[in-house]
Amino acid sequence: MAERYNFRFEEGSTYDRCVQLISELDCAPDALVLDLGAGYGAPAEAVAELGLKYVGCDLDGDGLGDLAARGFETHPLDLRDAHLADQLVAIVRGRPVAAIVLLDTVEHLADTHSLLHAVSDAAARLGEPELVLSIPNVAHRDIAVKLLAMGRFDYTPVGLLDQTHLQLFTEARLRSDMERYAWVATSSRDVLISRTEQRFPAGHPALEPSTPIYEFLSATRLAADPHGEVYQFVRRYARQPHDDSALPGTDDAAAGDVPFLTVIMRTRGDRDRLLADALLCLAAQTDRDFEVRLMVHSDSPVVLGEVAEVVGRFAASFRRRVFVHAVHGGGRARPLNNGLALARGKFVAFLDDDDIVTAHWVEAFRGAATAPSVLRSRCYVRSIEPHPHPDAPYEIVERPQPWYSAKFDFVEHLYANQTPICSFALPHALVSELGLRFDETLEVLEDWDLLLRAASLAGVLDSGEITSVYNFWHDRAGSRLLHDAAQWEQIHLGILDRFDAAPLLLPIKSASYLHDLQRRAEHDAWAAEHRTAEVERLEEYVRSLEHELAVYRRIGMTQALNAPRKVYRKLRSAD
């Protein structure tokens, strides 16, 4: 083995983290730690200090020789051997095994699955010890940004893209491969490195923080999943054998086809009539290719049962597409995020339990879905208030009004939201692949914040149809009334501050849009200035008339005053 792989054991290193994971195990004294692909066995001494017996296995004689000279048990072992499991059982010879270790090894083998299959087989025969593994993350932000901005994918002697790597792993691939052999992560000590050896060539704008292109690409990558700065995955796994009927990741609905739309509806379960109306609107949809994730934000099992009872009243063809989920803790955004985690539809839309939609709400979204963009329909607003009669869910005070813009305008939306939560749908990929979630720290405007982020990345397609009615409560608890204007403004500005922290991706044709906006602003400023001069001129004229009027009064020419009086009144009224 090349000397370049003779790494020292250092605090915080992969080896240190690996030993920490082993130290958490509850195992017999002197149990074995089988290090497969041990190389020079950097963690050997630290493992021994835990009271465990380190056993180094490798094909390379240099490393094994070094380990043996340090007093550790070693065995020559080819991890590609067809009888690898048998060999491991033979090495153990009935001794207890604390853990099997694969540090920076899997990526050097062409056939990952044969290795994992053999290790799993051996684990089953050795009393199911846990597996500790480290593996580099090929989806590190530095590699992603470099590949995207520069088209470069540079192998190096060591590091993330070690030139001897035969397999490349992302977190998703690692999880998938491990789950295939029933290994489920029980603990992790991932190595985070912000600036890696991949930051070359030096001085390139795409690789330097503070440049717009770096900041934008970096922010996009880091938002996609929590592993953008993970240099190495360092994790411990336990085997949880399963049968095919209970595959990980499945839920009560996953067996069916993927619907066009997931509707995430949030309720606190305290207004059954409104909820029933909202569900009625969904049951009556002309396009029924959707599922409903009804998120009940309550700790009360009674409330959950009452909501389930409302759903249960509907016909089977509808109620079997409505899944009721309890949501505990958190604020207004928690039910929405929990719903996003469950959503299976190609697009995801949202409703509150007091929203009303027309029969073509889903149909209009589908009609607009010519690309994986945010889909938007028009929403009208009607004012309502509580009704004194117990049967009536509300009193309508004002018929639906077009408060919101007919077409989506990104810049206008930065100033004020024009798209209530009931009137847009997100492509699911924004959630599953780009990690978009509602910000649970926001007390209000969480939908506006998410919409802007989604629109910036995916664009917006307007259906042009009016498909929803937002109920504006006049005198009852709603988010608008729970916070005063100053709080709204503060939250609004806070959201803008966060957008300011990174470059903002604007829609196509924004250059001419911004040009026209500036031109209009200049014209308006000129017009205002011109009006000011005109007002000053008129005021001077009024003063001269007032002076003239005073003169006439003094000389008693009342008849002669009629004409200037009229002029004076006219000018005053024009003020």
Add this chain to the structure above:
Amino acid sequence: MASIVQPVPSRVRVQVVLYGADPHGIWRLTESVARAVHLARDAGVVSDGTLVFGDCSPEPALTEDDLLTLADICATELVAPPDYHFFDANRFHSGGQNALADLALQHNDAGGWLLVLNPECYVAPDLLVEMLRVADADDVAAVEARQVPLEHPKAYDRVSLDVSWASGACLLVHHAAFGAVGGFDESCFPMYCNDVDLSWRLRLRGHRLRYAPGAAVFHDKRIDPETGYPLPTALEEGSGLLARLLLTTRYDRPDLCAETISLIEAHGSDAQRQAAEEFERLRAGGLVPAPLAGASTVADFVAGEYGERRY
């Protein structure tokens, strides 16, 4: 005051008149009605619920396969398959509903309540339970459901729930009372204002009409971007205007009739002018209805609308 003996549980006959309907829409409607019948039966307020379609289309709107599908849908709720009658003529809404009510008499299915239902509806599961609850008074002849997503702006008494007239989109009317007033007036009001006219004739006989805010019916109405109200149908402009003129005549408001005609002459659309001309032809031929005795006691013409509006 008229009195209606209302046995509990009641019989309910749901009547839908079709004209070239979308089968998928009819499946949805059937599903919702069957469910509502099931729940009302479980609640002990309905003894027998039937669904009947009257088809005014030039060709049958529903095929044999469609009817089998509808039967399957009903079977899931343990409800009898719907009856289907192809009229082979356009009898319009009023004629179709009257014919279906008459068929009930022929088939010994009279008595109880009729639910007059628009084909573009999807009823709430508890619709019948809620409507029958509001109908539970001897002087109530008809009950109107609350429409979703666009509620009718017509006013109702906030305590008694009484209304001037009840919309025919989803109208529960006692079969006997319906028959006693001759049902809808299919000659004067084949489509528009037939519900207003029926309502006022029921009230003339001393019946009350009530609104059931707890009974929701989804009525597929789309919003007009200009007004915020439902989009008018193509026929509504002309036929609706003609119906208004006939209504003002029957309910003895010649002043409103003349005012409407003069407004149409000054500002009306082509369709409205044609309707006004048709009205004049009918009037010249003595074919407009004569004013009803006591009309002023029930007719509420308010600011161009029928009854007060809430908003």
